[in-house]
Amino acid sequence: MTLLKTSVAKKVAMALSGLFLVLFVLLHLAINLTLIYPGKEAFDAAVEFMATNPFIQIMQPILFLTFLFHIGMGIYLEWTNKSKRSVKYVNNNPGAASSWASRNMIWTGFFVFLFLIIHLFNYFVPFKTQDVPDHYELVIRLFKNPYYTILYVMAFIALGVHLSHGFQSAFQTLGTPREKCNRALDITGKIVAVIVAVGFSAIAIYFYFN
Amino acid sequence: MKLNLKIWRQAGPNAKGRMVDYQIDGVESDMSFLEMLDLLNEKLIAKGEEPVAFDHDCREGICGMCSLYINGEAHGPDRLTTTCQLHMRRFKDGDTITIEPWRANAFPVIKDLIVDRSALDRIQQAGGYISVNTSGRTVDANTIPIPKKDADNAFDAATCIGCGACVATCKNASAMLFVSAKVAQFAQLPQGRVEAAKRVQDMVAVMDAEGFGSCTNTGACEVECPKGISLSNIAILNKEFILAQTK
Amino acid sequence: MSTINIKEGAPLKSHIPQGDLPDKWTTYKNKIRLVSPANKRNLDIIVVGTGLAGASAAASLAELGYNVKAFAFQDSPRRAHSIAAQGGINASKNYQNDGDSDWRLFYDTIKGGDYRGREANTYRLAEVSGSIIDQAVMQGVPFARDYGGLLDNRSFGGVQVSRTFYAKGQTGQQLLLGAYAALNRQIARGKVTMYNRHEMIDLVVVDGHARGIIARNLITGELERHSAHAVVLASGGYSNVYFLSTNAMGSNATAAWRAHRKGAYFANPAFVQIHPTCIPRSSEHQSKLTLMSESLRNDGRIWVPKKLEDAVALREGKLKPNDIPEEDRDYYLERRYPAFGNLVPRDVASRAAKERCDAGYGVNKTGEAVFLDFATAIERYGKEQAHLKGIKNPSKEVIRELGKKIIEDKYGNLFQMYEKITDDNPYETPMMIYPANHYAMGGLWVDYDLQSNLPGLFVIGEANFSDHGANRLGASALMQGLADGYFILPYTIGDYLADYIREGKVPTNTPEFDEAEEKVMEEINFFLTNKGTHSVDYFHKKLGKIMWDKVGLARNAQGLQEAIKEIQELRKEFWKDVRVPGKANDYNPELEKAGYVADYLELGELLALDALNRNESCGGHFREEYQTPDGEALRDDEHYAYVAAWEYPAKPYERYHKHVNMSDEILHKEPLIFEFVKPTTRSYK
Incomplete structure (x- = not known):
């Protein structure tokens, strides 16, 4: 842990773990999209691949630990940062200078985290522990539940908001030269955020109505 | 014009503070914000009350001594403006203005609106310099040409006035913009490269030890900075910090 | 001619070394006594003020090995008013190939000062000017550069070459931050102890030597005794005697004036600069x-x-x-x-x-x-x-x-x-x-060593009087502050300190410290218990108006005599009717100001007296009676080619509650001898 002694090192670790998770989310989205196109067969094949490929098997615990790290460190940083101002402003107008998304990473993150737990119990645990006869069917069935779908869509909107700040923030933390890359990263970050939010939500809504 | 002021009053570092309401008449639009407070103090003294303590010195926006969280923003609502350069023409007759000290545990309140910013000095003492002794025998100033762009960027970073608005406005009370301005100034000059790795590590370590929060790149500091110090400097600090780990 | 009777004291010696003008400084440096590194560790130096002069001096002295205590009234040394200097700093680098040289910089400066500066000091200033730029660049001061990567220059008033180095309109800020960085490095090493938010309120003189100060902690109000083997004043100028000036609100003359009361002579107070381009x-x-x-x-x-x-x-x-x-x-x-x-x-x-x-x-x-x-x-x-x-x-x-x-x-x-x-x-x-009002050319009198007539009291930067004569050229204040602090004082102070290597710590429990602290306390108590009706600013504004109207841009004997009378009246009224709220042992800016204004009320009168005494026009001092038919300044080299250094008339502590007559100040003349340039009528036509 000495590597993570300073605030900047912690931030770098947050950035790296965050970007790794973005990669996972994008991969996940790609697999989910096969639900709609090409369809069941492709999806089942992808699930099969994920369940058996040795590389994926190695990555799975790493991913799991990264999630834990990102969440744990996020909470830790938020908690310590909060403690740096014991007396609050009577009149504070933070909106004048920064975006809502940037100030509320902990809450968007927290919401995604809650969803993640539900999600794990709904999909991942059955996948691992039970003999699920039809993965496709399991997914589709859940989307027929309106409450679940609403929760699902909200979670991914939260993740989109989280990424709209987090993506470019991660690169800033990694020291990418700002005057050269800032615009590009900002735009890319927003695009990734929209793809994730819209992509996942669209699938859920599609199956809710179909 | 007539104004309603809500001002933080606190007798001393350990005293309990509170917001106190004042009404002030006869404020002119040509006055600076601090001249408005001068007027208030004049009236308070005449009434036998204790004047409001606030830091100020040059009153031309360069010394960094003035502070104040005005209506929820560091140095008030104007951009690229210190409190001393904020003028009352920005406000309307009958406005209510809240005035609070910088809030951060690293900036304890000394009295009323005055806070102790010596933590910023201690960060500079940790490495905000190039280790060169006074000598009439350094090389001629034009020995090393420095690309204009680098010199200009270094200058832009070096214009930080150390007022602490970045800390005051940051939701994490982080001093990263302040620290990065000095790190980035020297990182972009050949003279400063020699100690670049040590400098960034030492300054970050003291920054943490002084009780500032960490940077979450909200960008509020850049917006509220009266000198427009750019967030690029934070990226440069981060890069320098990462590079330093490899040394 | 005015009808004032001025008491004259013994003429002053400036200790200028012999030799040709360009050789004087080198000869001097070769002859002075040095203090070995082992002995420097045992010597303490107090530096009051952390502007360009103070910060550069404190850092340089600490680098040499002396133990330095530095004092600033602001919350950080970085805030000293040098930070507000905008335009630039002169140096005779001749990078522009426009014929510049040490001689020309010297000549422009002495001519710009209307031949009321000291030749040897001014030449030395020009001589070290190049080193300042070298030093600053090594420190990482980001001067403006051209596209070839070399340093850029611009022109300032009173010269026909481009020798001004600059960092946009923030040159003072950048140079001060350079000196501040050097100072920080020494604070980190433990060689400088920094006392922020401290105000020097009195100088302590032991056996005729400056040996310490009484400082007030501005936060707690506590009075502190600090001793040293030498005291360096780098406390800036006194333009705020005019109430409105371009100086910072906190800039004050108290350190210098209290030293004056303790016996240091105040030179050419009438030479103040009124800057043409202010809002x-x-x-x-x-x-x-x-x-x-x-x-x-x-x-x-x-x-x-x-x-x-x-x-x-x-x-x-x-x-x-x-x-x-x-x-x-x-x-x-x-x-x-x-x-x-x-x-x-x-x-x-x-x-x-x-x-x-x-x-x-x-x-x-x-x-x-x-x-x-x-x-x-x-x-x-x-x-x-x-x-x-x-x-x-x-x-x-x-x-x-x-x-x-x-x-x-x-x-x-x-x-x-x-x-x-x-x-x-x-x-x-x-x-x-x-x-x-912008700058004070006048200040405490110093000799070639930058030492006042009180041994052990050194005065640098704007606080001394030495280099600018009756008018300072643009971009020369930064040059002088840094020249004094980096390159001159570190040499000259050693020559003095060489005598005290065996002395050991200067004790602070002596009658001299007791008396000084007691009197300071007495004054503070007076202010806080005086049941007056007017705030300090009321008096300051009144003084400022008298000064601006009658001792400002253009002066005449009648106006000056009126001013002297009015200031005397105002001073009486001040001591009777001032009202200072708050407590002694607390942060109390009104109390600080009361001390400043008490000093300005004496300094203002001396300024008028000096202006009245100088029956000529020169530089910033313009007497309406003495002008050419087309309205230019008319100097009188025969009678006034001297530095007017004034000695405080009363015993230092007689002022409290009492009226001191500034007209009793004793005039010591230092004749200005021009060996190398011939004073001519300054013409810019």
């Missing part, structure tokens, strides 16, 4: 004036209307400056001084502005403003840029836009500052400017 005052509540850098005169042209009726219409707001056609504008500096034009020295430019405004040509509501116009420069730069960019037949708008960009690059921060204060956009309409 005019606008309201009664104004607390300070803001300077617009002299560098603006590189590109700005100063004018007033030719016709009185136009000036009246401008004042009434019936006419806009841009409505006045070219042929109806009076570019009076270009008219009167064709050789130097808008870049005449500050005193000349200030007087010319006052002359036009007094004649009724002032252009703002108060009639106290002239225009500083950038339209010509914007057009010139615009055309140049269009040509560079290969734009054929550019439209007026294109030229303006291109030109504005160049002006913005050069002076952006100044234009922005102007707009913030006045709500006028200087790119579109000319700036309005008027002279304001």
Whole structure:
């Protein structure tokens, strides 16, 4: 842990773990999209691949630990940062200078985290522990539940908001030269955020109505 | 014009503070914000009350001594403006203005609106310099040409006035913009490269030890900075910090 | 001739080394005694003030190995008012190949000072000027550079070469932060102990030597005794005696004045600089004036209307400056001084502005403003840029836009500052400017070693009187502050300290410290218990008005005599009727100010007395009785080629509750001998 002694090192670790998770989310989205196109067969094949490929098997615990790290460190940083101002402003107008998304990473993150737990119990645990006869069917069935779908869509909107700040923030933390890359990263970050939010939500809504 | 002021009053570092309401008449639009407070103090003294303590010195926006969280923003609502350069023409007759000290545990309140910013000095003492002794025998100033762009960027970073608005406005009370301005100034000059790795590590370590929060790149500091110090400097600090780990 | 009786004391010796002017400093350095590193560790030095002079001195002395205690009244050494210097710093580098040299810088400075400065000091200043730039660049000071990566220069008033190094309009800030960084390095090493938010309130003199100070902790109100083997004052100038000046609110003369009371002579107090380009005052509540850098005169042209009726219409707001056609504008500096034009020295430019405004040509509501116009420069730069960019037949708008960009690059921060204060956009309409108090050439008297007549008391930077004569040229204050702190004091102080290597720590439990602290306490108690009716500022403003009206830009014997009387009255009233709220053992800015103003009320009178004594006009000191037919300053070298150094008349502590007569100050003359240049009538025509 000495590597993570300073605030900047912690931030770098947050950035790296965050970007790794973005990669996972994008991969996940790609697999989910096969639900709609090409369809069941492709999806089942992808699930099969994920369940058996040795590389994926190695990555799975790493991913799991990264999630834990990102969440744990996020909470830790938020908690310590909060403690740096014991007396609050009577009149504070933070909106004048920064975006809502940037100030509320902990809450968007927290919401995604809650969803993640539900999600794990709904999909991942059955996948691992039970003999699920039809993965496709399991997914589709859940989307027929309106409450679940609403929760699902909200979670991914939260993740989109989280990424709209987090993506470019991660690169800033990694020291990418700002005057050269800032615009590009900002735009890319927003695009990734929209793809994730819209992509996942669209699938859920599609199956809710179909 | 007539104004309603809500001002933080606190007798001393350990005293309990509170917001106190004042009404002030006869404020002119040509006055600076601090001249408005001068007027208030004049009236308070005449009434036998204790004047409001606030830091100020040059009153031309360069010394960094003035502070104040005005209506929820560091140095008030104007951009690229210190409190001393904020003028009352920005406000309307009958406005209510809240005035609070910088809030951060690293900036304890000394009295009323005055806070102790010596933590910023201690960060500079940790490495905000190039280790060169006074000598009439350094090389001629034009020995090393420095690309204009680098010199200009270094200058832009070096214009930080150390007022602490970045800390005051940051939701994490982080001093990263302040620290990065000095790190980035020297990182972009050949003279400063020699100690670049040590400098960034030492300054970050003291920054943490002084009780500032960490940077979450909200960008509020850049917006509220009266000198427009750019967030690029934070990226440069981060890069320098990462590079330093490899040394 | 005025009818004052001035007591004269013994003439002063400046200890200038023998030899040819360019060799003096080298000879001196080779002959002085040194202190070995092992002994430096046992010697303590107090440095009061952390501006350019103080910070550079404290850092350099600590590097040498001395134990330094540095004092600043601000919350950090970085905030000293040197930070506000805008335009630049001179150095005789001759990078521009325009014929500059140490000699020329020396000559321009001594001539600019109207031959009331000391030759040897001024030459030494020029000699070390190049090293300052070298040192600053090594420290990482980001000076402006050209596209080849080399340092850029610009011109300042009173010279015909480009020798001014700059960092946009923030040169003072960058140089101060350089010195602050060097200071920080020594604080980190433990060689400098920094006392922020501390004010020196008295000097402690033991057996005729300066051996310590009484300082007040401005937060707790506690009085502290600090001892040392030498005390260095780098506490700046006294322009705030005028209430409104370009100095910071906290800039004060207390450290210097209290040293004066303890026996240090105060030299040439009448030599104050009134800077020609400041933002005019606008309201009664104004607390300070803001300077617009002299560098603006590189590109700005100063004018007033030719016709009185136009000036009246401008004042009434019936006419806009841009409505006045070219042929109806009076570019009076270009008219009167064709050789130097808008870049005449500050005193000349200030007087010319006052002359036009007094004649009724002032252009703002108060009639106290002239225009500083950038339209010509914007057009010139615009055309140049269009040509560079290969734009054929550019439209007026294109030229303006291109030109504005160049002006913005050069002076952006100044234009922005102007707009913030006045709500006028200087790119579109000319700036309005008027002279304001800015700098004090006078100060504590020092010899060639920068040592006052009190052994062990050294005075550097603006606080001393030595290098600028009766008028300081632009971009020379930064040069002098850093020259003193980096390159002169570290040598000269060693020669003094060599005698005290065996002395050991200076004790603070001596009768001298007891007495000093007791008297300070007495004064504080007086202020806090005096049941007066007026605030400190009330008196300060009144003093400022007397000073500006009668001891300002132009002076005459009658006005000066009136001023002296009025100040004496005001001082009596102050001691009777001042009201200071708050407590002694608490943060109490009103109490701090009370001390400052008590000192200004004496200093102001001495300033007027010095002006009255000097029956000539020179530099910033203009006596209406002594002028040439076309209104230029008329010097009297036969009778006044001397430094007037004043000795405090009373025992130091007789002032409390009592009236000291400043007219009893004793005048010590230091004759100014010009071996190498011949004083001539200064002409910028």
